[in-house]
Amino acid sequence: MQNQIASRFFAAALLAAVVMPATAGAQSVARQPAAVARATGSQPVEIELRSAARTVAPGDTIPVAIRLRPNPGWHTYWRYAGDVGSPPMISWRLPDGFTAAPLRWPAPVRIEAPAVASYGYKREVHLLGAVHVPPSARVGSTARLEATLTWVVCDVECIAGDVDVALAVPVAARTVADAEVASALAAEAAHIPERRDGWTFRAAVDSANVLLHAYPPGDAAMTSGLATPRVQFFIDSSGVIDHAAQPQVRTLPVGVELQVGRSAYAGGTPSRITGVLVIDTAAAAGGDAPRMLLEVDAPVVAMAQLAAVAPPAPGLAGGLVALATAALLALLGGTLLNLMPCVLPVLSIKTLGIAEAAAHDSRTARRHVLLFGAGVLVSMWALVGVLLALRAAGTEVGWGYQLQNPVVVGALALLIFAAGLNMAGVFDLRPVGGSLSAATRSAPRSTEAFLSGVLVTALATPCSAPFLAAAVAYAVTGGAAESFVVFTALGLGLVWPLAMVAAVPRLRAWVPKPGAWMVTLRQVLAFPLFATVVWLAWVLGRQAGVNALVALLGACTLLAFGLWVLGRFGTIAETKGRRRFAQGLAIATAAGALALVSGASAQGAATPGVVQAGGATSPGADEGSLAWTPYSTVALEAQRDSGRIVLVDFTADWCLTCKVNDRVAFGSEAVRAAVRNRDVVLLRADWTTRDPVVTRALAAFGRNSVPFVVIYPQARDAAPIILPTLLTSGIVTSALERAVAAPSEVLTSAALTSGRIALSPSLQAKP
Amino acid sequence: MTDTTRPPRRSRRIRIIAAVAGATLLLVGGVAAAGVLIDEGPAVPRPALLPVGDPAPAFTATDTRGGSHSLTGYAGKWLVLEWVNHECPYTKKHYALVDGVGNTQAMQKEYTKRGVAWLSVVSSGPGKQGYTTAAEADELTREKGAAPTAVIRDTAGVLGRLYGARNTPQYAIVDPDGILRYVGAIDDKRTARSKDIAGATNYVRAALDSGLAGKPIAIAQTQPYGCDVKY
Numbered sequence: 001m002q003n004q005i006a007s008r009f010f011a012a013a014l015l016a017a018v019v020m021p022a023t024a025g026a027q028s029v030a031r032q033p034a035a036v037a038r039a040t041g042s043q044p045v046e047i048e049l050r051s052a053a054r055t056v057a058p059g060d061t062i063p064v065a066i067r068l069r070p071n072p073g074w075h076t077y078w079r080y081a082g083d084v085g086s087p088p089m090i091s092w093r094l095p096d097g098f099t100a101a102p103l104r105w106p107a108p109v110r111i112e113a114p115a116v117a118s119y120g121y122k123r124e125v126h127l128l129g130a131v132h133v134p135p136s137a138r139v140g141s142t143a144r145l146e147a148t149l150t151w152v153v154c155d156v157e158c159i160a161g162d163v164d165v166a167l168a169v170p171v172a173a174r175t176v177a178d179a180e181v182a183s184a185l186a187a188e189a190a191h192i193p194e195r196r197d198g199w200t201f202r203a204a205v206d207s208a209n210v211l212l213h214a215y216p217p218g219d220a221a222m223t224s225g226l227a228t229p230r231v232q233f234f235i236d237s238s239g240v241i242d243h244a245a246q247p248q249v250r251t252l253p254v255g256v257e258l259q260v261g262r263s264a265y266a267g268g269t270p271s272r273i274t275g276v277l278v279i280d281t282a283a284a285a286g287g288d289a290p291r292m293l294l295e296v297d298a299p300v301v302a303m304a305q306l307a308a309v310a311p312p313a314p315g316l317a318g319g320l321v322a323l324a325t326a327a328l329l330a331l332l333g334g335t336l337l338n339l340m341p342c343v344l345p346v347l348s349i350k351t352l353g354i355a356e357a358a359a360h361d362s363r364t365a366r367r368h369v370l371l372f373g374a375g376v377l378v379s380m381w382a383l384v385g386v387l388l389a390l391r392a393a394g395t396e397v398g399w400g401y402q403l404q405n406p407v408v409v410g411a412l413a414l415l416i417f418a419a420g421l422n423m424a425g426v427f428d429l430r431p432v433g434g435s436l437s438a439a440t441r442s443a444p445r446s447t448e449a450f451l452s453g454v455l456v457t458a459l460a461t462p463c464s465a466p467f468l469a470a471a472v473a474y475a476v477t478g479g480a481a482e483s484f485v486v487f488t489a490l491g492l493g494l495v496w497p498l499a500m501v502a503a504v505p506r507l508r509a510w511v512p513k514p515g516a517w518m519v520t521l522r523q524v525l526a527f528p529l530f531a532t533v534v535w536l537a538w539v540l541g542r543q544a545g546v547n548a549l550v551a552l553l554g555a556c557t558l559l560a561f562g563l564w565v566l567g568r569f570g571t572i573a574e575t576k577g578r579r580r581f582a583q584g585l586a587i588a589t590a591a592g593a594l595a596l597v598s599g600a601s602a603q604g605a606a607t608p609g610v611v612q613a614g615g616a617t618s619p620g621a622d623e624g625s626l627a628w629t630p631y632s633t634v635a636l637e638a639q640r641d642s643g644r645i646v647l648v649d650f651t652a653d654w655c656l657t658c659k660v661n662d663r664v665a666f667g668s669e670a671v672r673a674a675v676r677n678r679d680v681v682l683l684r685a686d687w688t689t690r691d692p693v694v695t696r697a698l699a700a701f702g703r704n705s706v707p708f709v710v711i712y713p714q715a716r717d718a719a720p721i722i723l724p725t726l727l728t729s730g731i732v733t734s735a736l737e738r739a740v741a742a743p744s745e746v747l748t749s750a751a752l753t754s755g756r757i758a759l760s761p762s763l764q765a766k767p
Numbered sequence: 768m769t770d771t772t773r774p775p776r777r778s779r780r781i782r783i784i785a786a787v788a789g790a791t792l793l794l795v796g797g798v799a800a801a802g803v804l805i806d807e808g809p810a811v812p813r814p815a816l817l818p819v820g821d822p823a824p825a826f827t828a829t830d831t832r833g834g835s836h837s838l839t840g841y842a843g844k845w846l847v848l849e850w851v852n853h854e855c856p857y858t859k860k861h862y863a864l865v866d867g868v869g870n871t872q873a874m875q876k877e878y879t880k881r882g883v884a885w886l887s888v889v890s891s892g893p894g895k896q897g898y899t900t901a902a903e904a905d906e907l908t909r910e911k912g913a914a915p916t917a918v919i920r921d922t923a924g925v926l927g928r929l930y931g932a933r934n935t936p937q938y939a940i941v942d943p944d945g946i947l948r949y950v951g952a953i954d955d956k957r958t959a960r961s962k963d964i965a966g967a968t969n970y971v972r973a974a975l976d977s978g979l980a981g982k983p984i985a986i987a988q989t990q991p992y993g994c995d996v997k998y
Contacts, residue, residue, distance in 0.1 A: 083933060084995045086958045116933055116995045152856065152959050157896045158994045160856035160959035238957065238990035264931065265951050265990040634821070 044071040045153040049090075049145075049165040050126070052182040055172035056143065059135035062169055065185050066090060066103070066149060069124035074155045076121050078108035080236035080275075082243040083116035086152045086160075088127065093146040097134030104128040106191035107278050107293045108234055113156070117243040119234045126188040133171065143169045193276045193293035201298035203273040204306035206696055207633050210241050210262055211306055212298055214277055215255035233258050233296070235275040239265050273298045303699040323482055327489040334493020342459045342532045343494075345525035346419060350452060351498050352518060358502045368449040369502040373495040375453020380491040383461075384483045403461070403652075404689050406544040406604060410552055410597035413536035415458060417556050418563060418590070420529035423522050426560070427567030427586075453495075460494060542653045543689055544604025551600030555593035562589025626666055626675060631685035632693065639681040640712055645739045647680055650698055650708040652687040658707040661727045668729035674736045713739035819987045823939070823947040824929050828888075830917035831901040831908075836886060843943045845883045845978055847971070849915070850890060850927060850996060852897030852935040853907050856959040857993030861936055862911050863961040870964050871936075871953075875914040878975055887915040890927030895997035897935070898922065924998040934991040938971050942978060949974040951989030 045068060052063040066088060068076045077085045092100045105127055108119040131145055150162040198217025203210060212233060231249045235241050245261035256279070279292040337343050350372070358365035403409055421427060500507055533556070541549035562585055570582035629635060631648055639646045649666070651658040665671055675682065685694045687706050698708060701722065709723040709732075721735050827837040838846070849871070851858045861871045875885050889904060891897035899907065904918050921927055930939050931950070940949035954967035974984045 081957070081992070084993065086992070089958070113995050114998065150958070150960055154994070156997070157854065158856050158959075160860075162960065238992070239988075263990055265988045 043153065043159065043161065044074045044155070045069065045076060045151065047149055047151060047163060047165075049147060049149065049167055050181045050184070051145075051167050051169055052178055052185050053169055054176045054178045055170045055174070056133050057173060057175045058133060058137040058139065058171060060133055060175045062131045062133065062143070062145070063182070063185055064129045064131055064145070064167070065126040065181070065188070066129070067124065067126050067184075068121065068151065068153075070122065070153050074122075074153050075111050075118075076125065076151065076153050078119040078121070078234065079103070079105045080119060080234070080238070081152075082111075082118035082120075084113065084118045085120065085154055085158060088152070089150040090127075090129070091148045091150075092131075093148075094131065095137075095143060097136055098143065098145070099132045101130040101132070104189075104192050106188055107193050107276055107291075110232065110234075112244070115244055118154075119243075126185060128185060128188060128192065137171045139171055139173055141171050143171055145169065191293065193278075193295045195295045195297075196292075199294060201273075201277075201296050202306055203298040203300045204303040205240075205262070205269050205273075205300055206303055206700055208262055210260050210273065211303070212258045212260075212273060212277075212296070213252065213255060213306055214258075214279075214294070214296070215252075230280040231256055231258060232278040233260070233275060234278070235273065237270070237274065239263050240270055240273065269300065271300055273300060303696065323485060326482070326486050330486045330489035331493040334490040334495075335497065337460050337490075337494050338497055340460070341528040342416065343456060345423060345528050346452075346459060347456055347498065349423070349518075349522050349525065350456070351501050354498060354502045355508050358505075358508060362502070362505075365502045368446070369495075369499050371446055371449035372453040372456075373491070373499060375450040375455075376457050376495050377453075377488060377491040378450075379454045379457035380487040381484070383457075384480075384487045388480055388483060403539065404543075404687070406540055406548060406601035406689075407598045409536055409540045409543065410548065410555075410601045411594060412458065412461070413533050413540065413552055414555060414559060414590075414593055414597060415455075416529050416536065417533045418559060419455070419459065420526045420533065421560060421563050422526075423529065424526035425519075425523055425567075427563040427570070456494065457491070539653045539688070540601060544601045548597070548600040548604035552597050555597040558589050558596070559593040562586040562593075565589075626672060626682055628682045628684040631683040631697070633697070635683060636712070639683070640716065643714060645678055645680045645714050645736065646683060646712040647675075647736075648683045648685055648697075648710050648712070650685045650687060650694065650706045650710075652706050655687075655706045661707050661709070665727035665729050665732045670729040671732045674733045678736055678740060680736060680739075711735050711739050819947055819950060821947055822945050823941040826926050826929055828886075828919045828921060828926050830886075830919055831904045832917075833901075834917060836917060836919060838941065838945060841884050841941070842945060845878075845943060845975065846941040847878065847883060847885045847975070848926075848930060848939040848941070849885065849887050850932045850935050850937045851887050852889065852891055852994055852997060853899070854896045855935045855994035858897075858935050860959050860961050861953055861964070862913065865961050865964065869911060869913070870961075872911060872913050874969075874972060879914060879916060881979060883975060883979070885915045886917055886919050887913070888919040888921050888926055888932070890921040890924045890932060891997040892924060893922055896994075897997055924996070927996050927998065932996050934993040935996055936993055937991040937996075940971070940974050940978065948978055948984055949987050952991040952993075955989070957992040 047069075048067040050065045050067055052065070053060075056062050068088060070076050077087045079087050081087055090100075090103065094100060106121070106125055108121055111118045111120050111122070131143075133143060137143065145167040146164065147166075148162055148164050150160075152158055152160040200215045201212065202215075203212045205211075231247075233247060235243075240263055242261040242263050247258045247260040250257045250259070258277075274295075274297050277292075277294045277296050279294070338347055354365055354369060354372075357368070403412075502508075537549055537552050540552055566582045566586035568582070569578045570586065571579075574582070628649070631650075636646060636648065649658075649661075651662075674680070685691075685697060687694045687698075698706075701708065701710065707725055707727075709727065711721040711723065713719075713721065718739075721739060723731060723735055823838060825838045827835060829835060853859070853862075862869050879885050887908075889897060889899065891899075901920060904920065907913075908915070908918055919926060926932075932939075934952075936953050938949065938951060938953060939947060942948045949970070951970060953971050954964070954969045956963040956967035970986055970989055973986065977984045
């Protein structure tokens with residue numbers, strides 16, 4: 001019986017070996033065991049196509065495998081070969097209705113040669129496949145599975161070839177397994193990496209490195225097993241990593257991190273990193289426990305984001321401390337926002353109004369404060385939502401991202417201009433601006449209270465207080481929950497002074513009593529708003545060019561006219577018809593102004609070279625005699641190579657603090673002298689509009705906001721000196737002093753990969 | 768307006784001053800605290816220099832006939848450096864005759880005709896795969912119908928290492944100003960089969976066609992594939 005089956009399978013032996021003209025001929029071997037088609041000969045590799053089924057039933061699946069057994073010293077390749085070689089390939093020629101599943105590849109090993117590394121197999125390996133037999137297959141027929149196998153096998157040298165093979169599997173009433181082949185396939189199946197539930201992977205890429213994080217499911221045993229892991233990563237696409245570089249492995253509190261150098265041939269930034277991760281846990285390395293073989297599909301996220309998901313120290317308590325610190329900073333920052341020129345005018349009038357109203361009817365006043373607070377918080381949450389959505393979409397964002405879009409800058413300028421006109425008394429608009437005029441009224445209506453909260457948040461966005469940068473960086477890089485908490489704290493910080501005034505009668509006694517002076521104050525406070533408009537107009541001009549700037553001025557004029565008409569003819573003293581007309585005209589001019597400015601801004605932003613033409617990075621008259629060069633990685637490296645001290649100023653036109661630093665620090669004679677004397681190279685990284693190069697450079701330091709100033713000392717291996725957000729000439733000159741002196745602490749590679757660097761200051765402040 | 772409860776003028780002024788002073792204190796304190804909190808952090812790893820777009824490294828090399836070739840000698844011309852190893856299956860793939868035409872030979876003929884200088888570089892060391900004597904190299908060139916400007920014998924691997932050549936085949940393209948404009952693979956089908964050439968995107972042709980037409984080179988660096996260079 002056995003003999004009979006064997007002889008039937010004799011027909012399944014290899015038919016011919018067709019080899020590329022370039023290679024020595026591979027030859028067929030005559031005698032075959034059952035269910036095997038072998039292609040071998042004088043080549044340093046034995047190749048077979050094997051079937052684990054002796055007979056197959058219609059509708060069933062034939063497990064098949066390509067068996068490759070290289071001679072000692074030779075190796076074959078994985079599905080991605082790395083620097084040298086190519087994977088074996090199979091092209092099937094199957095009967096009608098038969099389909100073949102893609103090959104499943106056992107985890108490879110690293111094969112190193114001088115300066116190169118490849119992924120492959122030195123051992124005998126089975127590449128697992130499957131052929132599905134259609135239900136329509138006729139019992140009694142023979143399924144003829146033909147294929148061309150292409151292979152490359154190397155020791156120091158490489159040999160390539162291809163060979164045609166064929167298997168004949170009888171279609172029978174039931175499937176009968178070939179025990180020997182089936183057990184070989186089953187043994188190999190244990191080496192096939194899998195996608196495992198609960199594991200998450202994330203990657204980040206910068207110009208020098210690829211970082212891969214793997215987080216196991218929340219399983220304590222597995223996590224502790226990762227304490228001293230041996231981890232190998234086999235990427236499966238070219239031009240991403242330097243295959244020959246030894247990856248550095250670090251244990252995270254919640255998983256493992258691999259850092260590996262980027263390919264010198266890297267084209268662009270990939271959107272996903274895929275491959276296979278092989279983890280030998282401490283237990284597995286010592287005992288019989290199987291290795292973990294994982295199929296990896298990691299989305300590429302911003303470097304700062306990756307660092308934030310897996311902070312180096314925390315544990316729950318540490319994480320909570322970091323979060324509490326960030327929240328506290330946000331609360332303080334929000335409080336400081338009250339004093340910023342774009343918020344102070346509106347909010348102080350609001351406070352006076354609430355205080356007055358509370359004196360009359362404290363319940364109504366409290367309700368309005370609550371509504372106002374709700375308006376602020378809802379807008380803050382909307383900002384978080386947009387931020388998270390942008391991040392989910394893979395956009396590299398940072399705080400101030402709103403102002404990188406000239407259309408938003410233009411719209412904000414118009415809004416603030418309108419608020420200024422309102423305060424100056426040009427018009428008085430109940431539904432939106434009514435709250436602005438609350439000084440002369442009793443408590444405002446509910447919708448007004450809510451909308452004025454929204455307005456205040458909108459006004460607050462261009463101004464960032466010193467605390468804000470740190471807290472918001474934490475929020476932006478953290479998870480959704482962290483962002484939510486921090487922005488909520490920010491909103492509460494913005495609202496609480498007002499709430500206190502409404503809630504505590506004794507505090508109210510401190511607020512000056514209303515009177516005619518309030519009208520004067522309100523009109524005077526219009527001017528900080530106009531000043532804010534001037535600043536935003538300048539930002540817009542830099543972003544989108546002089547045409548957009550002129551469009552904004554025209555839009556302001558148009559808006560002013562419409563609002564003047566509203567103020568003059570929209571009052572209750574006029575007839576209903578006139579009022580309607582005035583309101584309609586005001587709305588039309590506002591819409592027209594908005595359309596004008598956004599159209600011109602969008603067009604200006606789309607014109608390449610506008611920002612450069614604006615000269616943000618060229619030496620400007622207002623920067624004294626300092627000569628700034630635009631930042632680029634190449635420029636930075638070249639200047640460092642030349643042995644000079646390099647100062648990089650990350651800045652943006654919409655960043656007020658940056659402008660203060662420009663004047664106070666870089667504008668001072670002391671700094672200018674130090675720069676001259678020490679032959680310092682000044683590089684300016686301009687983030688006025690979105691620039692991925694600058695975003696990545698910031699992310700490498702764990703920042704996502706400006707200002708950020710860093711000094712690279714003369715010594716090549718010395719750690720860069722990071723300056724505080726707010727600069728004085730003393731801070732800059734003493735840092736330059738240190739940059740000349742002996743190299744500071746040289747960092748270990750572990751610290752480089754640790755993500756510690758990529759954390760916001762608020763996190764660094766935690767214990 | 769109810770002014771009946773208004774306190775004396777002087778008391779109001781004191782309160783305003785107190786409020787302003789309080790706010791100023793808060794601001795100053797905040798700024799100081801921020802300055803303390805935002806301190807130095809450790810450094811970042813230094814990014815690798817991208818070779819494309821930089822001046823190509825200067826070299827002087829000798830061809831199979833004893834002729835000397837240097838980068839400066841090709842100023843004003845597009846220059847192709849092609850690493851080969853005639854025994855490597857991947858070099859064979861691109862020199863194999865498919866319907867009588869070899870992929871690389873056709874490129875050499877076409878682009879040298881268009882004024883491009885084409886140097887085939889053999890960086891195999893003595894005794895290593897791909898190493899030949901000068902006469903053997905010339906014989907191989909004739910036999911395959913190859914048409915490079917010259918075949919460089921880089922037996923010490925100086926030129927190969929200078930240009931970071933890891934694979935055969937691997938390409939470097941230098942523009943007339945001496946700027947490196949392309950490094951990497953010949954095409955995107957990382958196999959050893961000649962029949963895969965037909966469906967492949969040839970990066971070297973694309974780079975040369977763009978460069979010669981004065982257009983920017985869309986794909987300027989790719990990961991080469993093939994055998995390793997047998998230094």
